[in-house]
Amino acid sequence: MSNFTAVSDHIKYMERCFEIAEKGRGQVAPNPLVGSVIVENARPGDPPDSYRDGRKKIIGEGYHQKYGEAHAEVNAIASLPENYDFTNCTLYVNLEPCSHYGKTPPCSDLIVSKKFKTVVVCNLDSNPLVAGKGLEKLRNAGIEVISGILEKEGRELNKRFFTFHEKKRPYIILKWAQTKDGFISKLSIPSDKEENWITSPESKILVHKWRAEEQAILVGTNTVLNDNPELTTRLVEGKDPIRIVIDRELKITSSAKVFANKGQCIVYTEKQKSDFDNIRFRTISFGEGFTQRLLTDLHSLNIQSLIIEGGSQTLNSFITKGLWDEARVFVGDKLFDEGVKAPEFDLSSIESQIIGTDKLYWKQNS
Numbered sequence: 001m002s003n004f005t006a007v008s009d010h011i012k013y014m015e016r017c018f019e020i021a022e023k024g025r026g027q028v029a030p031n032p033l034v035g036s037v038i039v040e041n042a043r044p045g046d047p048p049d050s051y052r053d054g055r056k057k058i059i060g061e062g063y064h065q066k067y068g069e070a071h072a073e074v075n076a077i078a079s080l081p082e083n084y085d086f087t088n089c090t091l092y093v094n095l096e097p098c099s100h101y102g103k104t105p106p107c108s109d110l111i112v113s114k115k116f117k118t119v120v121v122c123n124l125d126s127n128p129l130v131a132g133k134g135l136e137k138l139r140n141a142g143i144e145v146i147s148g149i150l151e152k153e154g155r156e157l158n159k160r161f162f163t164f165h166e167k168k169r170p171y172i173i174l175k176w177a178q179t180k181d182g183f184i185s186k187l188s189i190p191s192d193k194e195e196n197w198i199t200s201p202e203s204k205i206l207v208h209k210w211r212a213e214e215q216a217i218l219v220g221t222n223t224v225l226n227d228n229p230e231l232t233t234r235l236v237e238g239k240d241p242i243r244i245v246i247d248r249e250l251k252i253t254s255s256a257k258v259f260a261n262k263g264q265c266i267v268y269t270e271k272q273k274s275d276f277d278n279i280r281f282r283t284i285s286f287g288e289g290f291t292q293r294l295l296t297d298l299h300s301l302n303i304q305s306l307i308i309e310g311g312s313q314t315l316n317s318f319i320t321k322g323l324w325d326e327a328r329v330f331v332g333d334k335l336f337d338e339g340v341k342a343p344e345f346d347l348s349s350i351e352s353q354i355i356g357t358d359k360l361y362w363k364q365n366s
Contacts, residue, residue, distance in 0.1 A: 009056065010092075010120050010149045010329040013037050017072075017094040017122070018150075018157055021061040025064045026238050029215040030304040032161035035063040036072035036093040038080070041117075059089070073097055073107040077114060086114040094122040094154050096147075099134040108134040112141040121147040122154035126165035160305040161364075163325060169295040172323060173214065174315055175207065176343060177330040177358075183339035184312060189208075189226045196227075198332035200356025205235050210328070212238025214305045216266075216298070219258070220246045220314040230257045242266060242303065246294075246314065248286050266301075268294060291317050315343040329361040332334070333335070 021035030028034075038060035062075025070078070073093055077086075097107040097119070111119060119138055124147065125131060138145050155162055160171035177198040178184050186196050211217055212233040223229065224245060232240045243258050243265040250271045252258075259265055265279045273281040284293055298306065308315060308324075318324050328346060352359040 007149075009039075010146065013039055013058070013090075013092040014120065014149045014154075015124055016058070016061075017092050017151065020061055021072065021094055021157065024064050024066070026212045026214075028064050029160070030068065030164065030302045031064060031067050032095055032158040034072040034093060034095045035061070036091065038086070039090045039092065040329055041088050041090070048312075056256035071098065071107050073111060077110065086116050089116055090118040090120060091116050092120045094150075094157065096121050096123065096125040096130055096132070097134040097138070098125065098127075098130050099137050105200075106134075106137075108137040111138060111328065116143055118144040118146065118147055121145065122149050123147075123151055123158070123162075126162050128165070140348070148345050159325070162299050164299065164304040169299050169323075170216070170303050172295075172318060172325050173210070173305070173307040174318060174324050174327045175210070175307055175309050175329075176315055177203070177332055179332055179334045179339075180341035181335050181337065183336040184342045185209050185226070185340040187339045188334055191229065198334055199330045199358045200332070202356030203330050203332075203358045203360070206355060206360075208233045208235040209238070210307060211241050212236055214241050214307045216242040216244050216303045216306045217243040218246070218306055218308045218310060218314070220310040221248065222313070223309070223311050224252050224256050224258055226311075228257050230260065232261070232263070232325055241294075241307070244268070244298070244306070246310075253334045268297075291321055291323055296325065311350060312343050319345060320341055325365050327363045327365070329363075330355070331359045331361065333357045 015036035016037050019035065021033040033317065037058055037108060039056050040059045041056055060076045060079040061241050062072050062079055064072045069154060073091065091111060097111055099106050099108045105303045121135065125134065135145050163171040176184055179198055190196055217231050219231065227247060231243045240263045243263065244254065245258060245265065245267045247267050247269050250269050259279055262278050267279060267281050268284050269281060270283065270286055272283055275281055282297060283295065327345060329345065347361050350361045352361045
């Protein structure tokens with residue numbers, strides 16, 4: 001087989017790993033999205049038509065389905081009979097197999113015990129508990145290891161995981177909606193909250209889908225007092241994110257909707273207050289350096305991704321310090337004439353798409 005053919009095969013099977021890894025989105029954090037494919041080479045005497053990919057075929061697949069449960073490689077191996085002979089097989093996985101005991105035993109040990117001929121990997125694991133040790137273990141066992149296949153695409157798939165381990169903070173998504181004339185709210189909040197709503201029902205459903213994909217969601221005091229949001233995924237199927245509220249003076253009462261259900265809620269404050277029910281209070285110093293201290297603490301709590309839906313003050317505190325990875329901005333079809341100004345953010349050079357009656361601008365922080 002030519003080297004070109006071998007590389008194209010690696011790309012094809014790695015793309016399949018990406019495809020099935022996506023099935024775990026919203027369920028596996030703070031673990032990464034991982035898919036695994038087992039490919040068997042043709043054996044002597046096998047009829048050619050029994051291998052739909054020429055002289056190879058996919059015989060097993062698996063993905064990491066839920067945090068704390070079996071990893072992708074384990075599920076791929078488990079999809080085949082217990083005593084299957086893997087000596088003529090290649091295992092593809094988009095992230096380096098783990099080499100440590102965590103919630104589950106090391107995947108690299110299982111792969112070695114099954115005597116795979118070759119393992120093809122997309123990305124090395126940035127988690128310092130792994131960081132090359134998994135591949136070293138495979139090589140020391142005599143398994144051929146090929147790495148770096150679709151490396152850029154793999155980092156995009158797991159950008160939350162890599163940001164968390166390499167920058168020691170969550171992956172940060174800024175989200176807000178503004179009117180055509182640049183306001184996020186009327187200055188005097190109307191008693192009928194619908195009057196203050198800027199975007200279309202289609203955009204609202206999309207936002208709930210995004211919430212289901214991220215580990216946590218953050219707002220400030222004024223957003224809770226003015227809008228009384230639930231911050232749930234009630235319009236779609238999916239897990240509610242951890243709700244994080246910045247409430248320096250503890251102005252928010254226990255009747256706020258953000259505290260209403262049993263989902264986890266974390267309040268950052270300068271006051272001392274004991275945890276109760278589903279609410280945890282974290283005492284933190286505000287003022288200069290607060291944003292970085294907040295992110296460091298969220299990292300210590302193992303929160304890998306964060307969508308920020310706060311008001312202008314909260315959003316600008318992240319924008320001015322460059323502490324964001326994506327901005328998702330809806331521009332609705334309404335005019336308010338006056339009100340609370342939208343965050344200072346240049347939308348002129350960003351591509352947009354139509355969602356209902358709105359324009360959605362989406363930018364990554366380079």
